[in-house]
Amino acid sequence: MKRILKDFYNRMEARYGPTGWWPGDTAFEIAVGAVLTQNTAWLNVEKAIKNLKREKLLSPKAILECPLDRLETALMPSGYFRVKAKRLRSFCDYLISHYGGSMRRMKARPLEALRPELLDVHGIGPETADDILLYACEKPVFVVDAYTRRILSRHGVVKQHIPYEELRQFFEHNVEPDLTLYKEYHALIVYVGKDFCRRAPRCADCPLAPTLKKNQPILD
DNA sequence: GACCAGGCACATC
DNA sequence: GATGTGCATGGT
Numbered sequence: 001m002k003r004i005l006k007d008f009y010n011r012m013e014a015r016y017g018p019t020g021w022w023p024g025d026t027a028f029e030i031a032v033g034a035v036l037t038q039n040t041a042w043l044n045v046e047k048a049i050k051n052l053k054r055e056k057l058l059s060p061k062a063i064l065e066c067p068l069d070r071l072e073t074a075l076m077p078s079g080y081f082r083v084k085a086k087r088l089r090s091f092c093d094y095l096i097s098h099y100g101g102s103m104r105r106m107k108a109r110p111l112e113a114l115r116p117e118l119l120d121v122h123g124i125g126p127e128t129a130d131d132i133l134l135y136a137c138e139k140p141v142f143v144v145d146a147y148t149r150r151i152l153s154r155h156g157v158v159k160q161h162i163p164y165e166e167l168r169q170f171f172e173h174n175v176e177p178d179l180t181l182y183k184e185y186h187a188l189i190v191y192v193g194k195d196f197c198r199r200a201p202r203c204a205d206c207p208l209a210p211t212l213k214k215n216q217p218i219l220d
Numbered sequence: 221g222a223c224c225a226g227g228c229a230c231a232t233c
Numbered sequence: 234g235a236t237g238t239g240c241a242t243g244g245t
Contacts, residue, residue: 038227044243079242083228125228145226190226198224 002174004157004211009181011207012188021187022135027103028095029058034131035087035123036078047077060092060101087123094121103136111139126164134186140179142171143186147193154201155211 024030029049036045051074052058057066068085075081075088092101098117099105106114114137118129130143144167153160158170175185196206203209 034226037225039225039240040227040242041225041244044225047243077242079225080227080240081242083240087228123228127227131226143226147226186226193226 005171005174007211008151008208009175009185009188011211012192013184015207016188016191017184019184019187019191021183021190022131024135026058027107027136028060030136031091031095031103031132032058032088034128034136035091036075036084037131038080038084038087038128040079044078048075051075051077060095063088063092064096083123090122091124094118107137111137111141114139115141126168130168134179134182138179140177140182142168142175142182144168144171145186145190145193147189147197148186150197151189151193151208154197155208 022030022033024033032052033045033049036048049058055066055070055074057063057071057074063071071088072081072085075084078084094117095101095103095106099109111133114133115129118124118132119126124132127143127145130141133139133141134143144164148171149158149160149162149167152158152167153162158167162170171185175181192206192208196202196208
């Protein structure tokens with residue numbers, strides 16, 4: 001692994017690891033969580049998933065067959081509930097039409113086939129697709145998110161507005177493709193991001209702060 | 221009461 | 234291709 005990325009990983013792991021991400025009883029639940037967490041705090045996603053479980057709506061068939069307003073009500077705590085109800089249904093449509101609603105059958109397909117399919121689903125963009133691929137389908141894809149870009153650009157490792165795909169390739173070229181390592185690396189970035197890398201950076205106690213170059217601008 | 225959260229699609233220039 | 238906007242709840 002490229003030295004600076006290994007150094008980042010070691011520092012984060014020492015502080016937060018092992019994280020054990022992604023939480024969820026089934027691959028389908030993980031995929032649902034990936035859609036619900038779009039621009040949303042995880043705490044609120046948990047509430048929505050709890051509702052889905054209580055309402056017996058945590059299956060592709062149930063999500064497609066129940067009345068839309070009932071699905072929306074269950075999703076309410078996670079915000080954007082009208083949008084997310086449609087997006088969840090799009091994903092379930094895809095899962096049923098391609099794999100008979102079976103995450104196990106989906107997982108059996110190769111990464112190269114799955115990624116374009118997922119990106120074609122309405123409401124699934126690059127990050128959500130890669131969350132599903134890595135954590136639900138267990139494919140070695142590096143997940144890039146807002147924190148990944150902020151942290152690396154603030155540390156002067158990559159340019160500030162590096163496109164998603166470029167940043168993903170940067171990691172995949174410089175970190176050995178190991179499923180467990182990819183899962184843990186992204187999870188750790190989220191942990192550090194939550195604590196230290198929101199809009200106003202609080203770098204004082206950040207495990208990555210010592211790697212900051214002198215005079216490196218730290219604001220986006 | 222303001223600000224923000226692990227995005228995405230769509231419109232417009 | 235870049236930039237702006239709507240979507241919505243709940244925690245800090």
